[in-house]
Amino acid sequence: MDIWPPCPAPFNLAHHVLAASAARLPDKSALQIVTPTGAERWSYARLEAAVRGCGTGLLALGLEPGDRVLMRLGNGVAFPVLFLGAIAAGLVPVPTNAALTTAEIGRMAAVIGPKLIVADAGVALPDPLPCAVVMAERLAQWEALPPCDWAMGDPERLAYAVFTSGTSGRAMAVGHAHRAIWARGMMHQGWEGLGESDRLLHAGAMNWTYTLGTGLMDPWTLGATALIPAAGVKVEALPLLLKRFDATIFAAAPGVVRQMLRAPLPPLPKLRHALVAGEAMPAALARDWHEKTGTGVYEALGMSECSTFVSASPRRPAPEGAAGYAQDGRRVTVLDAEEGAGVLAVHRSDPGLMLGYLGDEAATAARYRGEWFVTGDMVRMAPDGAITYLGRGDEMMNAGGYRVSPLEVEAAFAGLAEVAVTEIEVKAGVRVIGGFYVGDASEAEMQARAEERLARWKQPRLWVRLDALPRNANNKLNRRALVALYAERGRP
Secondary structure, three states, X not given: OOOOOOOOOOEOHHHHHHHHHHHHOOOOEEEEEEEOOEEEEEEHXXXXXXXXXXXXXXXXXXXXXXXXXXXXXXXXXXXXXXXHHHHHOOOEEEEOOOOOOHHHHHHHHHHHOOOEEEEOOOOOOOOOOOOEEXXXXXXXXXXXXXXXXXXXXXXXXXXXXXXXXXOOOOEEEEEEEOOHHHHOHHHHHHHHOOOOOOEEEEOOOOOOHHHHHHHHHHHHHHOOEEEEEOOOOOHHHHHHXXXXXXXXXXXXXXXXXXXXXXXXXXXXXXXXEEEEOOOOOOHHHHHHHHHHHOOEEEEEEEEOOOEEEEEOEOOEOOOOOOOEEEOOOOOEEEEEEEOOEEEEEEEOOOOOOOOEXXXXXXXXXXXXXXXXXXXXXXXXXXXXXXXXXEEEOOOOEEEOOEEEOHHXXXXXXXXXXXXXXXXXXXXXXXXXXXXXXXOOOOHHHHHHHHHHHOOHHHOOOEEEEOOOOOEOOOOOEOHHHHHHHHHHHXXX
């Protein structure tokens, strides 16, 4: 295992992402928001100007270093401009999914205590508002402002936060240090196979840490070009975009790859390989991708708390069925191994590891066992270090790449029905959230409640009414039994 060099100091995440590439390649295309009919193009010089102008605009509002900025933006260039602009100025952006409901974003705002919200029109905001709101179109005016100074400092200080759902069902804010971007250097060859000449097309929404890191910041750190489909572009259009815009690397969740392969693909002569993360990829899907594109597809394991740390790569493919190997510079182990399987853990010295859950020291401490951060993912490690993912040990669900707590989903139906949810495999390689309930409500009423209180990816995709929920001898809900019940009974 190679030892990854320590992060330099003083340091600023946004400076590391943009400054060198903008100075060296000012006229090169840094970002293209692509559609089947064209693209919105941003050079490195313009992107840096927009980011640093945004920093100036934010500070002019009276914000101070360390203040938190809640982001309520969709899939447009304003998203990375605000994210990096806030960090450049020493502020702490908190990206969120634009599809969250008023109740959901209100709970998140209460956790982080924002001093400013920046929002697209029509996006749900906390009620009542905890602070001032700036509409996204104002960011375009800030591009012409004088550039802010890069706020250099300790690489251990808080840079940004992202939300994940813990096993308690509460939205938990994962705080990351500026050094997190330095740690991503281990992925450039340990997973992505990424270089300056690449054109990487990522199919995810910008608020997803997978897109934000692999789709935007990693290409910009290396001087490559990031290609992002515009809002509203359908999965069926992605093969055309890959071909038309000469993508050399494609990144997506396995579910997106599966949808793409349902139709014939055009020749993709410039494509070298694909990257997948967010959920486990079946071996059959990887074989299908290779047969239809002639390129490899490389998987990574990661989480909001540590991004990716185990992966396959072009220089070290994984054996079939395995996710990959610990990236060079990473220290991982398998705890509590029985019959070769145990819980994957990452050493607490990993520079990509979170600072902690904001405002919840107890939850942070609970994730550690001595020197190891316990991921909760069940794996098997082969003698050569290849790691095979076996599932989540904490009953967390994974819907389209988003980790979802069953407790959070179940709480949305309080007063309407007694509900339990879990992941259900509806066909080979396709898993959805299944809802099981006891009560007199109709399926339509259950779905209406879900749409009212839960973002789309958290909503159950199927419903089964039961006489009673399965419980163990201690009267604890047995979610694993729900899978067997569905297999036995299916939909009524």
